[in-house]
Amino acid sequence: MRGMAIANTIGRRNNPDVSIQRLNKLAYKVKSQSNNDKWYTVAKDYSSGWTCDCPDFTFRHFECKHVHAVKFSKLLRKKIYFDTFANIPATESKLGEIIYQKCGSPNYKKFGIRHNKDSGDIQRYLCKDCDYRFIVNPAFENCKASAKIITAAIDLYFKGVSTRKTAEHLKQLYNFSIDDSSICRWIMKFTRLVQPYVDGLVPKTGGVYHVDEMLLHVRKENNEQTMNDNEENHTHKFFDNHYSWLWNLMDSTTRFWICSRLSQRRDIQAGVALLKEMKQRAPLPKAFVHDGLRVYDEAYQKELFTLKTPRIQNVRSISIGHQGLNSKVERLNGTMRDRETVMRGLDNADAAQELLDAMRIHYNFIRPHQALKGQTPAEVAGINLNLGENRVEDLMRQAALKKKPEMFVTALGIRANKIDVIHENASVKIKPKEWIDKKTWREINDILRIQDFKWFGDGKESCWTRTK
Numbered sequence: 001m002r003g004m005a006i007a008n009t010i011g012r013r014n015n016p017d018v019s020i021q022r023l024n025k026l027a028y029k030v031k032s033q034s035n036n037d038k039w040y041t042v043a044k045d046y047s048s049g050w051t052c053d054c055p056d057f058t059f060r061h062f063e064c065k066h067v068h069a070v071k072f073s074k075l076l077r078k079k080i081y082f083d084t085f086a087n088i089p090a091t092e093s094k095l096g097e098i099i100y101q102k103c104g105s106p107n108y109k110k111f112g113i114r115h116n117k118d119s120g121d122i123q124r125y126l127c128k129d130c131d132y133r134f135i136v137n138p139a140f141e142n143c144k145a146s147a148k149i150i151t152a153a154i155d156l157y158f159k160g161v162s163t164r165k166t167a168e169h170l171k172q173l174y175n176f177s178i179d180d181s182s183i184c185r186w187i188m189k190f191t192r193l194v195q196p197y198v199d200g201l202v203p204k205t206g207g208v209y210h211v212d213e214m215l216l217h218v219r220k221e222n223n224e225q226t227m228n229d230n231e232e233n234h235t236h237k238f239f240d241n242h243y244s245w246l247w248n249l250m251d252s253t254t255r256f257w258i259c260s261r262l263s264q265r266r267d268i269q270a271g272v273a274l275l276k277e278m279k280q281r282a283p284l285p286k287a288f289v290h291d292g293l294r295v296y297d298e299a300y301q302k303e304l305f306t307l308k309t310p311r312i313q314n315v316r317s318i319s320i321g322h323q324g325l326n327s328k329v330e331r332l333n334g335t336m337r338d339r340e341t342v343m344r345g346l347d348n349a350d351a352a353q354e355l356l357d358a359m360r361i362h363y364n365f366i367r368p369h370q371a372l373k374g375q376t377p378a379e380v381a382g383i384n385l386n387l388g389e390n391r392v393e394d395l396m397r398q399a400a401l402k403k404k405p406e407m408f409v410t411a412l413g414i415r416a417n418k419i420d421v422i423h424e425n426a427s428v429k430i431k432p433k434e435w436i437d438k439k440t441w442r443e444i445n446d447i448l449r450i451q452d453f454k455w456f457g458d459g460k461e462s463c464w465t466r467t468k
Contacts, residue, residue: 003068006030007076020073028073030066042070105129118176119146139193139393139400149176151392153183154190158362162342190396191358197399198361199281200409202417203381206253207286210329211274211296213266214336216246218346244349246336246356247274250329251282252289254381255372257332257363258282260356262349271299279303280413287313289325306439335363366391408451415444422463430464 006019021029021039030052032038040054050071051057056064111126111133122135140147149170156166163180170176219242245266249259259277263270288304290296297314304312317325339359346352365378365385372380387394409416418436422429430448445455453464 002033002065004072006033006065006069007072020069022073028070030069033065040066042066116144118144118149139396145176145178147393147396148390149174150186151390151396153178154186155362155366155392157183157187158339158359158366160338160342187358188354190392191354191361194361194395194399195357197402198365198378198395201378201383203251203254203256203258203282203378203383205251205256205258205282205285205381207283208252208289209249209258209278209282209285209287210252210289210326211247211249212291212326212329212333213245213247213293214333215243216262216336216346216352217340218242218244218262218349218352244352245270246333247271248329248332248336249274249278250332251377251381252328254377255328255369256282256377256381257360260360262353262356264349266293266295268295268298268302271295272302275299275303280411280415285312286310287315289315289317291326292316292318308437332363361395362392365395408448408453411447411451412444415440415447419444426467428466431462 019031023029026044028042029039030042032040032054040052042050042052044050050063050067052064052066054064054066056062057067105127107128108125109128111124114122114124114135116122119140122137124133124135126133135141137143137147140150143150152174153166153170156169157163161169163183166183167178167180170178245263247259247261247263247270248257250257258281259274261270261274261277263273284304288296288300297316300312300314304314306312315325336356336359340346346355363377365376365383365387368374368376369380378385385395385398387398409421412419418433418440420431420433422431430453436444448464451466453466455464456462
């Protein structure tokens with residue numbers, strides 16, 4: 001415990017509070033805890049192990065707190081190395097090896113330190129083949145701020161703090177001045193980086209899906225008809241034409257927020273689009289629960305109804321007060337309303353949809369849920385990404401390092417589990433794993449045809465194929 005206390009004070013060499021100085025790979029200097037002017041030398045001998053010239057080691061012949069402090073220091077150094085430098089910027093190979101993205105050469109060497117007063121010191125590398133200098137900082141390569149500051153701002157925003165108050169918080173605690181518009185850009189970067197990664201992860205849902213819609217204020221969105229004269233205004237409140245409909249769909253057991261879609265009108269086209277998006281991201285449900293709106297019945301008939309058994313149940317639950325079966329998704333609508341109140345509405349339709357996707361990702365993967373005993377919906381749904389204490393940073397780095405799926409795999413969504421993808425020298429072949437029902441078969445066929453695949457029927461060797 002004393003060795004760990006010494007190791008926790010590791011810092012820069014010029015800092016007077018540093019307790020450990022690294023002389024080389026086999027020798028360290030450790031400051032005495034009782035006398036700040038005295039230092040002990042800890043060295044490694046391959047025959048006898050670690051040695052120290054302090055009285056405890058000299059007379060008692062056991063590993064003293066200074067040796068333990070050096071061991072903790074090496075473990076911390078190793079963890080930082082693998083967390084930062086082993087996560088390669090371009091392609092993955094052996095652990096700890098860096099392959100540079102520009103020329104693909106594994107020949108590199110350390111080339112000084114990049115000093116930045118805001119983001120800190122980062123190791124710089126030099127490619128021996130093309131003489132190009134680069135750093136390894138996945139997801140935060142060109143950022144002036146450190147990953148800690150960026151992720152703190154993103155997390156505060158999704159917890160309901162406005163961008164202006166978030167900027168004041170960063171100035172007060174981290175002495176980092178930033179404009180609130182830069183925080184918005186960080187949030188958009190988070191969405192565009194993480195969304196393609198997490199939307200390809202299929203949750204193990206409970207099978208009962210809840211859906212509901214709500215009015216959302218979008219300031220620069222002009223609807224065709226004002227909400228005051230519109231029959232869709234079921235709230236009987238005064239609205240201008242800067243309101244759109246937000247459709248939310250979530251799983252009952254895991255509280256996994258599957259879809260969040262914005263539309264101008266509350267019609268059958270919007271309901272069908274919502275269910276099509278659901279079929280790309282999650283397994284088909286056992287029951288489809290809604291509040292009795294006619295749009296849901298029509299969308300169910302077009303997308304989920306089948307004559308095969310077991311059929312997906314269409315459950316109409318009209319909620320009055322706290323009664324009914326749709327309270328979970330209505331609670332989700334309340335969470336969304338809290339965020340909208342702080343923002344005083346969203347800016348435009350495109351930015352609003354991007355922000356809704358970011359909120360959905362934060363809700364599923366970052367935010368612990370009280371009803372799930374402190375777990376996130378993704379963890380309960382079987383998606384465990386082993387995120388650390390700073391979940392936002394770990395998720396962004398994983399998304400930056402993860403090899404992105406091919407376009408046709410993303411378009412197939414959940415249907416990709418029914419096929420095998422075979423890469424050959426000059427072509428890509430896709431074969432069905434098992435028997436596929438007629439409706440899913442047509443959907444897969446249409447998607448692959450758009451992606452320039454052609455079907456070759458040759459008995460057992462039948463497959464879709466496309467030249468690379």
